[in-house]
Amino acid sequence: xxxxxxxxxxxxxxxxxxxxxxxxxxxxxxxxxxxxxxxxxxxxxxxxxxxxxxxxxxxxxxxxxxxxxxxxxxxxxxxxxxxxxxxxxxxxxxxxxxxxxxxxxxxxxxxxxxxxxxxxxxxxxxxxxxxxxxxxxxxxxxxxxxxxxxxxxxxxxxxxxxxxxxxxxxxxxxxxxxxxxxxxxxxxxxxxxxxxxxxxxxxxxxxxxxxxxxxxxxxxxxxxxxxxxxxxxxxxxxxxxxxxxxxxxxxxxxxxxxxxxxxxxxxxxxxxxxxxxxxxxxxxxxxxxxxxxxxxxxxxxxxxxxxxxxxxxxxxxxxxxxxxxxxxxxxxxxxxxxxxxxxxxxxxxxxxxxxxxxxxxxxxxxxxxxxxxxxxxxxxxxxxxxxxxxxxxxxxxxxxxxxxxxxxxxxxxxxxxxxxxxxxxxxxxxxxxxxxxxxxxxxxxxxxxxxxxxxxxxxxxxxxxxxxxxxxxxxxxxxxxxxxxxxxxxxxxxxxxxxxxxxxxxxxxxxxxxxxxxxxxxxxxxxxxxxx
Amino acid sequence: xxxxxxxxxxxxxxxxxxxxxxxxxxxxxxxxxxxxxxxxxxxxxxxxxxxxxxxxxxxxxxxxxxxxxxxxxxxxxxxxxxxxxxxxxxxxxxxxxxxxxxxxxxxxxxxxxxxxxxxxxxxxxxxxxxxxxxxxxxxxxxxxxxxxxxxxxxxxxxxxxxxxxxxxxxxxxxxxxxxxxxxxxxxxxxxxxxxxxxxxxxxxxxxxxxxxxxxxxxxxxxxxxxxxxxxxxxxxxxxxxxxxxxxxxxxxxxxxxxxxxxxxxxxxx
Numbered sequence: 045x046x047x048x049x050x051x052x053x054x055x056x057x058x059x060x061x062x063x064x065x066x067x068x069x070x071x072x073x074x075x076x077x078x079x080x081x082x083x084x085x086x087x088x089x090x091x092x093x094x095x096x097x098x099x100x101x102x103x104x105x106x107x108x109x110x111x112x113x114x115x116x117x118x119x120x121x122x123x124x125x126x127x128x129x130x131x132x133x134x135x136x137x138x139x140x141x142x143x144x145x146x147x148x149x150x151x152x153x154x155x156x157x158x159x160x161x162x163x164x165x166x167x168x169x170x171x172x173x174x175x176x177x178x179x180x181x182x183x184x185x186x187x188x189x190x191x192x193x194x195x196x197x198x199x200x201x202x203x204x205x206x207x208x209x210x211x212x213x214x215x216x217x218x219x220x221x222x223x224x225x226x227x228x229x230x231x232x233x234x235x236x237x238x239x240x241x242x243x244x245x246x247x248x249x250x251x252x253x254x255x256x257x258x259x260x261x262x263x264x265x266x267x268x269x270x271x272x273x274x275x276x277x278x279x280x281x282x283x284x285x286x287x288x289x290x291x292x293x294x295x296x297x298x299x300x301x302x303x304x305x306x307x308x309x310x311x312x313x314x315x316x317x318x319x320x321x322x323x324x325x326x327x328x329x330x331x332x333x334x335x336x337x338x339x340x341x342x343x344x345x346x347x348x349x350x351x352x353x354x355x356x357x358x359x360x361x362x363x364x365x366x367x368x369x370x371x372x373x374x375x376x377x378x379x380x381x382x383x384x385x386x387x388x389x390x391x392x393x394x395x396x397x398x399x400x401x402x403x404x405x406x407x408x409x410x411x412x413x414x415x416x417x418x419x420x421x422x423x424x425x426x427x428x429x430x431x432x433x434x435x436x437x438x439x440x441x442x443x444x445x446x447x448x449x450x451x452x453x454x455x456x457x458x459x460x461x462x463x464x465x466x467x468x469x470x471x472x473x474x475x476x477x478x479x480x481x482x483x484x485x486x487x488x489x490x491x492x493x494x495x496x497x498x499x500x501x502x503x504x505x506x507x508x509x510x511x512x513x514x515x516x517x518x519x520x521x522x523x524x525x526x527x528x529x530x531x532x533x534x535x536x537x538x539x540x541x542x543x544x545x546x547x548x549x550x551x552x553x554x555x556x557x558x559x560x561x562x563x564x565x566x567x568x569x570x571x572x573x574x575x576x
Numbered sequence: 577x578x579x580x581x582x583x584x585x586x587x588x589x590x591x592x593x594x595x596x597x598x599x600x601x602x603x604x605x606x607x608x609x610x611x612x613x614x615x616x617x618x619x620x621x622x623x624x625x626x627x628x629x630x631x632x633x634x635x636x637x638x639x640x641x642x643x644x645x646x647x648x649x650x651x652x653x654x655x656x657x658x659x660x661x662x663x664x665x666x667x668x669x670x671x672x673x674x675x676x677x678x679x680x681x682x683x684x685x686x687x688x689x690x691x692x693x694x695x696x697x698x699x700x701x702x703x704x705x706x707x708x709x710x711x712x713x714x715x716x717x718x719x720x721x722x723x724x725x726x727x728x729x730x731x732x733x734x735x736x737x738x739x740x741x742x743x744x745x746x747x748x749x750x751x752x753x754x755x756x757x758x759x760x761x762x763x764x765x766x767x768x769x770x771x772x773x774x775x776x777x778x779x780x781x782x783x784x785x786x787x788x789x790x791x792x793x794x795x796x797x798x799x800x801x802x803x804x805x806x807x808x809x810x811x812x813x814x815x816x817x818x819x820x821x822x823x824x825x826x827x828x829x830x831x832x833x834x835x836x837x838x839x840x841x842x843x844x845x
Binding site for chain 2: 169170172173174175176177178179180183187188191192265
C-alpha cells in the first residue's frame with residue numbers, strides 16, 4: 045500500500061477538485077442563506093407564508109440530491125434557450141450554474157426552519173420588554189430577537205453547510221468538477237483509493253466548515269473576539285483557496301469530456317494525451333451523463349469527446365430506422381454538421397450493446413440468438429442505468445417480441461460477474477468490454493439487425509470546428525484502435541490496481557496500437573483505413 | 577379645554593377584551609393617578625391589573641374609552657416615543673439575557689440617542705442608586721445575578737432615561753421576604769427623591785399598604801375601589817373588606833407563634 049501510485053495521483057488532482065468543490069459549495073450556501081434569511085424574516089409574522097415556505101422547502105428536501113441536480117440541467121438549458129432568443133443573452137447551462145442553483149435550493153430548508161423557529165421561540169416577555177423600553181420593530185429585531193435566536197440560526201446554517209458540501213459530490217455528472225470526481229471515476233474504474241479519497245476529503249471539508257461556523261457562532265454568542273477572529277479568519281482562508289485557482293485559468297485550454305463508464309475514462313485520457321503531446325493544455329470533464337455531454341459539446345462547454353454512432357443516431361437524433369453501417373455514419377455526419385458539431389473521425393472499434401449470457405446456460409436452454417430468448421420469458425435481464433430507457437431497447441424488444449421476468453439496472457462493471465454467478469440470466473453488455481471473454485459469456489446473434497452499429501467516433505464542438513491544431517493532434521487516433529486492443533484496455537482498467545489508472549491504460553493503449561512499421565512489425569496491430 | 581393641572585395618568589371608561597390571545601379583560605375602568613403619587617393596584621391574578629399597565633404604556637390600545645398621559649390621549653402620541661418617556665419594570669425583571677448589567681441599564685438612554693460617555697456615567701450613578709456594586713456587577717450577565725439583584729437592575733433600567741412615570745408589574749413578587757422589604761423601602765426613597773409618579777401592581781395587600789399613597793382594588797376586570805388605606809377601610813365592598821382584613825388576621829395568627837419583643841428567646845411562656 046505504501047507505494048501505491050494512486051495516492052499521489054489523487055493528491056495531484058486535489059487542488060483542482062477541492063477548489064471547485066469549495067467554490068460551488070460556498071457560492072450555493074451563500075445564495076441559499078442569502079435567500080432564505082430575508083424570507084424567514086418576512087415570514088415570521090405571516091403564518092400562511094411561513095407554512096408555505098416550510099412546506100416547499102421540505103418537499104425540495106425529499107427530492108434526492110442527484111435528481112435535483114439532474115433536473116436543473118434541462119431547466120437551465122431551456123432557460124438559456126429562452127434568454128438567447130428573447131434577450132440575446134447566452135449563459136452556460138452546464139456545470140457551475142445548475143450545481144449552484146440546485147445546491148442553494150437544497151440548503152434553504154435548514155436555514156429557513158431554524159431562523160423561523162429561533163425567532164418564534166423567544167420568550168414573549170422579552171419581546172414585550174423590548175417594546176416597553178421603546179424599541180422600534182427594527183431595533184427589536186436587531187437588538188433583541190436576532191441576537192437571541194442566533195444560536196439556533198447558526199445551527200441551521202451549519203446543517204446546511206454540511207448538507208451542501210456532501211451533496212456537491214453529486215454535481216460531477218452535470219459537469220461541475222467536485223470531490224465527487226474521485227468517487228465517480230473511482231467507482232467506474234474500480235479505483236477504491238479514489239473513492240475513499242473523495243469520501244474522506246468531502247467529510248473533512250464538511251467538518252472544517254462546520255467547525256469554523258461553530259467558532260463564529262460561539263464568538264458572537266460569548267463575545268469572544270478570539271473565536272470570532274479564528275472563525276472568520278479560517279473562512280477567509282477557505283475563500284482564498286476558492287479564488288486562487290480561478291485566477292490563472294488559462295484560456296485556450298481544450299476541454300475533454302467523458303461519460304460515466306470505464307472505456308470513456310480511458311479514451312478521454314487518450315485524447316488528452318494527444319492534445320498535450322501537440323503542446324496544448326487540457327481540462328478534463330469526466331463522469332458526465334450521456335445527454336449532458338452532447339449538449340455540453342454543442343454549447344462549447346466541452347470541446348471534444350468520444351461518442352458512438354448508434355447512440356447518437358437513435359438517442360440524440362431520434363431516428364427509428366437503422367440503415368447499414370456506412371450509410372448511417374455518412375447520414376450521421378451530415379446531421380451533426382447541421383447543428384455545428386464535427387464528426388472528426390472514427391477510432392476504429394465498435395462498442396455495441398450486445399445481449400450476452402453464460403455459455404453453459406445458453407447451451408442448456410438451447411439459446412443461440414436473441415430470437416430464441418422470446419421463448420424464455422422466465423429469464424431475468426440486467427442492463428446499465430440507461431439501457432432500459434433507450435430507444436434501442438424498445439426497438440429490440442418489439443423486433444423479437446421479448447419479455448423478461450425482471451429488468452434490473454446495474455453498475456456496468458458488476459454486470460458481467462453477476463451474469464457469471466447466475467445472479468441474472470441475460471445482460472445487455474458492451475461488445476468492447478473484455479469482461480465478456482473473461483467470464484466466458486457468449487454474445488447472442490442479432491439476426492434481424494435490430495441493434496444499430498456503434499462505431500466510436502470523435503466529436504468536436506462547433507467552436508473548435510476550424511481548429512486545425514486540434515484536428516492535427518487527434519488525427520493519428522483515427523482508425524488506430526481495434527476492438528482487441530480496446531477490450532484488453534477496458535479489462536485492464538476495470539480490474540483496477542496501481543498501474544490501471546485511465547491515464548496509464550491510455551498510454552499502454554497508445555503504445556499497443558502503434559502502426560506496424562516495416563522495421564518492427566508487431567503481430568497485434570491492425571492497420572485500418574482512416575476516417576470516413 | 578383640559579384641566580390646568582391634569583392628572584399624570586388618567587383612565588376614562590377604559591374597556592379592553594382579548595379573544596383567544598393571552599391577557600385578562602378590563603371593563604369600564606376609570607382611575608386617575610396624580611403627579612408624584614405612588615399608587616398600587618391589587619387584586620387576584622386574572623383581575624386585569626397587567627392589562628391596565630399595558631394600556632398606560634400604549635403596549636395595547638383600549639377597545640373603548642381613553643387613556644391620557646399628562647392630559648394627552650395616548651393614541652395621539654407616537655407609541656415608541658411615549659414608551660421612552662415611561663420607565664417600566666416588567667414582571668420577573670425581563671432583563672435581556674444577552675446583555676450585561678450595564679447594557680441592560682443603558683438600553684433606554686441608548687435608544688434615546690444619548691452619547692456613550694453620558695450613558696456610562698448614568699449607568700454608574702444608577703448602579704449606586706439601586707445599591708448594586710459597580711465594580712462587581714457592571715459587567716455581569718443576568719443569569720449570574722441573584723433574584724434581588726436582577727430586580728434592582730430592572731428598576732435601574734426603568735429609571736435610566738429619567739422618566740417621570742414608572743410602571744411596575746409585581747416588581748418584588750418572586751423575592752424572599754427580607755430582600756423584598758429592603759427593595760421596597762429603597763424604591764420608596766427613589767420615588768420621593770426623584771419626584772416620580774409610580775404605579776405598582778402587586779397581589780400582596782400588605783406590600784401595597786406599606787409602600788403606597790393610594791390603592792386601587794381590581795376584581796374580575798372591574799375597579800371595585802380606589803383610595804387611601806383609610807378610605808378603603810371605610811368601604812362596604814365585601815372583597816375590599818376581606819382584602820384589608822388579611823394583614824390583621826395574619827398578625828393575630830403570627831402572635832400565637834412568636835414571643836413578644838424583649839422576651840428571652842427559646843424560653844416557653
